[in-house]
Amino acid sequence: MTRLWSWGALLIGIAFFLMPLYGMTEFSLKMRRGEYSFDAYATVLADPRFQATFGYSVLMAVLTILCGVLLVVPTAFWVRLKLPGLRPWVEFITLLPLVIPSIVVVFGYIRLYNTSSWLPLTGSVTGTNILLMFGYTVLALPYMYRAVDTGLRTIDVATLTEAAQSLGAGWVTILARVILPNVLGAVLSGAFLTFAIVIGEFTMAALLDRPAFGPYMQLLGANRAYEPAALAVIAFAITWACMGLIQLVTRFSKHNRVAR
């Protein structure tokens, strides 16, 4: 009986997961009538708009990761070291982006930072790009903060800081050369997850009217038949690669730590 439902649940679930994966792969290969071909991929990859939007989103992802690390690592470190009473508050705030739908946040941006406001970020292209990067940093905040905070938990922050201070290190040195290398695995985990989220993000980019990969995919989906399936396969591969890298990093950072 137990055996029956265990296998039943597993098989039904796995069949459900495989169905769209099989469907999109098969569909993406059927552009040429009567035979399998990579025509859909070739068309997508050769599309200059694909290259432009994909490049834009990769750049955005990298900038978002940098911004997130610069914001989260010092804050998480400082809160752990000096202001532990503030921790529940910071934790609560970093979870808010999971509560407030991103469409509401970007709605606020559009109204708050329009051309007639005190900080007219949406008035210029650079300003809008920066606003989008900040928006992505907000989206990544829950994952980034939790990853870094978990990483900090495994090291003795206070002792390491005191040791570094005794040797004459300043705060920047402590952060960059003592804390960051020790939580690098956690930071990279958060970074890859951020990358996976930012690369295909649609809502914020579309509403801020930036030429990102997500809106491009949506546009292609409305006009073409086979190329969207190829894009889905590519996007799935990217997500898979990011998750694989996270596992790799986690395993690696476990190995180089001394067992206690």
Add this chain to the structure above:
Amino acid sequence: MAQPRARIRLPLTWLGVVPFFVFVGLFLLLPTLYIVVGAFRSPEGGFTFGNILALNTPTILSAYWVSIKIAFWSSLIGCAVGFAMAAAVTVGAGPRWVKNPLLTFSGVASNFAGVPLAFAFIATIGPAGIITLYLRHEFGINLRLMGFNLLSTLGLVITYLFFQIPLMILIITPALEGLKREWKEAASILGATSFQYWRMVAFPILFPSILGTMALLFANAFGAVATAIALTGPSLNIAPILLYAQIRGDVLGSPNLGYALAFGMIVITGLANALYIVLRARSERWLK
């Protein structure tokens, strides 16, 4: 009494968290607050409940209602299937070696949302999808004549399940592994059958986690915009798509009504998440 000779130092430790609070203030809290305040502001700038009351139109109410239905069913089915799968490989009779690959896959699938996910399902069970055509040509089953349409509420529920089930698996597996072997042994020594153990011991312990995760999945599906837009275009009347159209082109004809619509979404996802936090705290009494 000797006065302490230490110099008075200004408390400056708070300076370290200023960048963080300025950032979240400007780019998370203030924008949200602006929407919330806007929902209660009349076009002339005074306080009013008029915008909230104006949400009471057939279009907007049905948009919320369809959204709630989609979020509810996708979270309920996602919870049930995800729980069954996670239980099968942790405490059930399923093969244990499947557990780690399943968790890895869940990590990928729960992040495979948005536009590409919609494409995958259109290519599979859309009007010209692989499986749709296969069923029609090989078995003469016409899904469309049977009333199935991917670009509908049911279609959205099926599509959302692709990230809801993995999310459930990821969250509930640690809880299932927290079930102590001693509990099961104690129950069976007292003469309980496997079913009784599940009904009277394991399930009551897990129930807050399951319900809490369901609330989280609900909020997750309720706020999803990209998948819905890529799947159905702007045609389907659900709250996130209506808000999207409102931001793009003021389809409701009143900016403040847009704020009220967004405020309603925050309230719903906020309640669901509050439920999650409360229930998670309760589940931690037994599962640590």
